[in-house]
Amino acid sequence: xxxxxxxxxxxxxxxxxxxxxxxxxxxxxxxxxxxxxxxxxxxxxxxxxxxxxxxxxxxxxxxxxxxxxxxxxxxxxxxxxxxxxxxxxxxxxxxxxxxxxxxxxxxxxxxxxxxxxxxxxxxxxxxxxxxxxxxxxxxxxxxxxxxxxxxxxxxxxxxxxxxxxxxxxxxxxxxxxxxxxxxxxxxxxxxxxxxxxxxxxxxxxxx
Amino acid sequence: xxxxxxxxxxxxxxxxxxxxxxxxxxxxxxxxxxxxxxxxxxxxxxxxxxxxxxxxxxxxxxxxxxxxxxxxxxxxxxxxxxxxxxxxxxxxxxxxxxxxxxxxxxxxxxxxxxxxxxxxxxxxxxxxxxxxxxxxxxxxxxxxxxxxxxxxxxxxxxxxxxxxxxxxxxxxxxxxxxxxxxxxxxxxxxxxxxxxxxxxxxxxxxxxxxxxxxxxxxxxxxxxxxxxxxxxxxxxxxxxxxxxxxxxxxxxxxxxxxxxxxxxxxxxxxxxxxxxxxxxxxxxxxxxxxxxxxxxxxxxxxxxxxxxxxxxxxxxxxxxxxxxxxxxxxxxxxxxxxxxxxxxxxxxxxxxxxxxxxxxxxxxxxxxxxxxxxxxxxxxxxxxxxxxxxxxxxxxxxxxxxxxxxxxxxxxxxxxxxxxxxxxxxxxxxxxxxxxxxxxxxxxxxxxxxxxxxxxxxxxxxxxxxxxxxxxxxxxxxxxxxxxxxxxxxxxxxxxxxxxxxxxxxxxxxxxxxxxxxxxxxxxxxxxxxxxxxxxxxxxxxxxxxxxxxxxxxxxxxxxxxxxxxxxxxxxxxxxxxxxxxxxxxxxxxxxxxxxxxxxxxxxxxxxxxxxxxxxxxxxxxxxxxxxxxxxxxxxxx
Ligand code: HEM
Ligand SMILES: [Cu+2]
Numbered sequence: 001x002x003x004x005x006x007x008x009x010x011x012x013x014x015x016x017x018x019x020x021x022x023x024x025x026x027x028x029x030x031x032x033x034x035x036x037x038x039x040x041x042x043x044x045x046x047x048x049x050x051x052x053x054x055x056x057x058x059x060x061x062x063x064x065x066x067x068x069x070x071x072x073x074x075x076x077x078x079x080x081x082x083x084x085x086x087x088x089x090x091x092x093x094x095x096x097x098x099x100x101x102x103x104x105x106x107x108x109x110x111x112x113x114x115x116x117x118x119x120x121x122x123x124x125x126x127x128x129x130x131x132x133x134x135x136x137x138x139x140x141x142x143x144x145x146x147x148x149x150x151x152x153x154x155x156x157x158x159x160x161x162x163x164x165x166x167x168x169x170x171x172x173x174x175x176x177x178x179x180x181x182x183x184x185x186x187x188x189x190x191x192x193x194x195x196x197x198x199x200x201x202x203x204x205x206x207x
Numbered sequence: 208x209x210x211x212x213x214x215x216x217x218x219x220x221x222x223x224x225x226x227x228x229x230x231x232x233x234x235x236x237x238x239x240x241x242x243x244x245x246x247x248x249x250x251x252x253x254x255x256x257x258x259x260x261x262x263x264x265x266x267x268x269x270x271x272x273x274x275x276x277x278x279x280x281x282x283x284x285x286x287x288x289x290x291x292x293x294x295x296x297x298x299x300x301x302x303x304x305x306x307x308x309x310x311x312x313x314x315x316x317x318x319x320x321x322x323x324x325x326x327x328x329x330x331x332x333x334x335x336x337x338x339x340x341x342x343x344x345x346x347x348x349x350x351x352x353x354x355x356x357x358x359x360x361x362x363x364x365x366x367x368x369x370x371x372x373x374x375x376x377x378x379x380x381x382x383x384x385x386x387x388x389x390x391x392x393x394x395x396x397x398x399x400x401x402x403x404x405x406x407x408x409x410x411x412x413x414x415x416x417x418x419x420x421x422x423x424x425x426x427x428x429x430x431x432x433x434x435x436x437x438x439x440x441x442x443x444x445x446x447x448x449x450x451x452x453x454x455x456x457x458x459x460x461x462x463x464x465x466x467x468x469x470x471x472x473x474x475x476x477x478x479x480x481x482x483x484x485x486x487x488x489x490x491x492x493x494x495x496x497x498x499x500x501x502x503x504x505x506x507x508x509x510x511x512x513x514x515x516x517x518x519x520x521x522x523x524x525x526x527x528x529x530x531x532x533x534x535x536x537x538x539x540x541x542x543x544x545x546x547x548x549x550x551x552x553x554x555x556x557x558x559x560x561x562x563x564x565x566x567x568x569x570x571x572x573x574x575x576x577x578x579x580x581x582x583x584x585x586x587x588x589x590x591x592x593x594x595x596x597x598x599x600x601x602x603x604x605x606x607x608x609x610x611x612x613x614x615x616x617x618x619x620x621x622x623x624x625x626x627x628x629x630x631x632x633x634x635x636x637x638x639x640x641x642x643x644x645x646x647x648x649x650x651x652x653x654x655x656x657x658x659x660x661x662x663x664x665x666x667x668x669x670x671x672x673x674x675x676x677x678x679x680x681x682x683x684x685x686x687x688x689x690x691x692x693x694x695x696x697x698x699x700x701x702x703x704x705x706x707x708x709x710x711x712x713x714x715x716x717x718x719x720x721x722x723x724x725x726x727x728x729x730x731x732x733x734x735x736x737x738x739x740x741x742x743x744x745x746x747x748x749x750x751x752x753x754x755x756x757x758x759x760x761x762x763x764x765x766x767x768x769x770x771x772x773x774x775x776x777x778x779x780x781x782x783x784x785x786x787x788x789x790x791x792x793x794x795x796x797x798x799x800x801x802x803x804x805x806x807x808x809x810x811x812x813x814x815x816x817x818x819x820x821x822x823x824x825x826x827x828x829x830x831x832x833x834x835x836x837x838x839x840x841x842x843x844x845x
Pocket of ligand 1: 393
């Protein structure tokens with residue numbers, strides 16, 4: 001599985017893979033994830049801008065709180081905030097050298113994400129039953145697009161967490177620091193996904 | 208705790224488990240060395256040549272694929288030029304397009320639109336960007352900064368393997384019902400939303416290409432920031448590295464809005480939403496049934512927010528290549544290196560706030576137009592700084608007129624023409640007349656074709672010995688250069704005249720049916736088309752030169768006596784590694800940098816040039832001689 005091990009050449013060891021480079025203060029993956037998140041900001045930023053443009057240009061625009069299920073979304077917001085906390089706990093347990101507790105917190109994070117997704121599925125189902133589809137009007141068009149894309153990000157996160165809970169955890173035995181770093185990096189991504197929801201919630205549901 | 212058993216190895220006592228570990232390590236090293244003797248290592252073939260994680264091989268993969276796409280895009284253009292030069296004439300080559308796109312050898316109007324859309328898309332997204340960034344960037348940046356590889360080798364591989372399927376999807380769209388995309392490379396709605404299925408494929412293809420660029424750009428930035436060699440401060444970077452650095456930021460931050468736009472357009476086409484569809488559209492006498500209320504200008508904003516930075520993605524790596532070749536060919540440091548670097552960074556920032564100069568005619572209002580015309584005038588300043596510095600770098604140099612140098616020198620005036628003709632486009636008052644005419648086509652082709660593509664050719668001639676250990680044939684290189692240079696100007700210069708006379712772009716007959724355009728179309732179009740065919744012919748010596756030498760090199764025939772550093776360069780990709788580089792891994796010993804990138808003819812030094820990694824000036828080396836650290840040479844020879 002590990003390409004580096006099989007290539008096995010000393011010169012192929014990439015520097016600063018695990019330890020921070022002294023003059024930049026970060027290790028490679030951490031810088032990488034920050035850059036990736038910058039691009040994600042541009043992605044969601046473009047979609048939010050589109051929403052603003054469409055809404056200001058529209059003659060009528062439905063109120064989110066009249067069309068959507070606010071209590072459910074509030075609950076989902078809460079769930080995601082909890083998951084942001086558990087992922088930090090996972091990381092800090094790993095820093096303390098406690099894989100077992102770390103794994104428990106990772107599982108808790110996955111659980112939160114799944115609860116979120118199930119709720120979301122109920123919400124979608126409800127909207128479809130009321131004959132509200134993306135093509136109904138531009139409010140639902142942007143609602144489904146934004147929440148759908150956000151949902152895909154959640155699913156992506158769940159897959160990565162599952163990987164690190166299962167096969168990826170083998171790295172702990174070989175290189176615990178690297179494993180801890182990976183959880184930190186996924187954690188950063190996860191915070192971002194939560195943050196997007198924190199913006200989505202008021203913009204779509206409350207305004 | 209159980210006692211650990213000790214065993215005797217030679218004259219030494221070791222713990223059994225440690226001895227076992229050492230033995231395994233020894234076996235692995237021996238295995239490695241055995242692999243090394245066969246010119247490779249023990250990775251299976253598929254991991255070495257298909258799913259390689261080595262930046263050099265990935266660069267070569269990108270390069271080959273991108274060159275093929277460039278050739279394809281060029282051939283599409285030849286078909287269009289045949290139709291433009293002699294509208295309505297039957298050509299038997301058109302038959303390759305299949306029954307639905309021509310009748311009796313005469314290109315059909317819808318097919319002309321398909322060719323146009325795909326020519327632009329292929330050239331920009333599948334040809335130049337992958338060649339400039341994927342190939343040159345991948346191959347050279349880690350070598351020039353003294354890094355063992357890219358920071359994330361696996362992501363690098365995935366990036367290529369997002370690009371290749373993206374390209375295949377674009378190609379496959381030619382076989383979609385109704386043909387491929389036909390709404391131009393800009394895909395403006397509402398036409399693109401009601402276009403045939405090919406447009407959906409185009410959008411899906413774009414999502415792959417965008418993903419590929421995103422992965423690539425993260426990798427580049429991390430590599431440059433984290434893996435640069437000891438002593439290599441930012442102001443010691445070769446200019447090419449700066450160019451790639453800024454380019455990566457542009458790709459990273461400008462592409463996601465296009466991704467958003469592509470998602471929205473996909474929703475419009477697949478899920479029936481109306482993001483870009485205004486109310487009350489009537490198509491072929493029938494009112495559309497979608498909800499309406501959307502805004503076609505939203506697409507234009509999102510698209511140009513990407514596509515203006517994108518044009519700097521097209522030009523910056525080219526400037527980087529030209530700067531490297533010019534410093535080397537004039538045997539002087541670049542004039543104004545520092546201002547070039549700051550100009551590049553400034554240009555990167557500014558390129559995010561000029562996009563609406565493509566939209567002066569959309570009625571966005573004079574205030575907004577005034578803003579964007581101001582920023583556009585401002586952004587031309589850094590371009591002028593870079594170009595002037597490169598021109599001034601020639602002053603007083605003892606120029607070596609090699610083939611790469613010819614291409615680099617030609618780049619300067621060609622980019623100059625392209626850039627200067629951009630100014631009237633950036634001023635709203637003049638753009639009202641010039642927008643969507645052949646003048647615009649002339650403008651951007653001058654920047655991209657005799658500009659960027661010439662720089663790419665120069666780069667190929669210049670770095671070919673690095674990748675293969677062989678030099679491309681100089682004589683044929685000159686033939687390639689001179690015919691290309693004459694023909695390419697013959698194609699694009701008349702476009703300015705056409706545009707000023709009011710000939711619109713995207714006309715199926717090149718203006719032959721329009722009273723105001725008839726005359727100039729008849730005067731210029733056949734000539735331009737002949738030049739296009741001449742340009743095609745000029746590529747033949749290049750293609751043979753390139754393939755012949757690439758195949759010879761692959762068979763293990765190197766140019767004897769070429770040495771590691773045939774151009775006597777100072778940057779590390781030549782000076783600190785062998786040419787061609789080792790099969791895997793870049794440096795025997797990671798280099799340390801002691802000086803700036805272009806120490807040619809330093810006053811007071813005996814050596815004509817001093818490589819970046821040399822602590823003290825070396826004794827003048829024999830021409831073309833190797834300047835590797837002695838340890839590296841020793842290891843290479845045994
Ligand atoms: C140096 C200063 C430059 C200025 C002031 C400038 C200005 C402009 C303006 C205002 C337009 C829009 C014209 C119209 O549609 O009416 C335009 C089009 C274009 N420019 Fe430039 N440009 C510059 C440099 C470049 C460079 C360096 C490149 C590429 C490498 C480039 C590539 C393009 C392309 C591809 C288009 C046409 C897009 C289309 O409509 O299909 N330009 N330029
Ligand atoms: Cu522009």
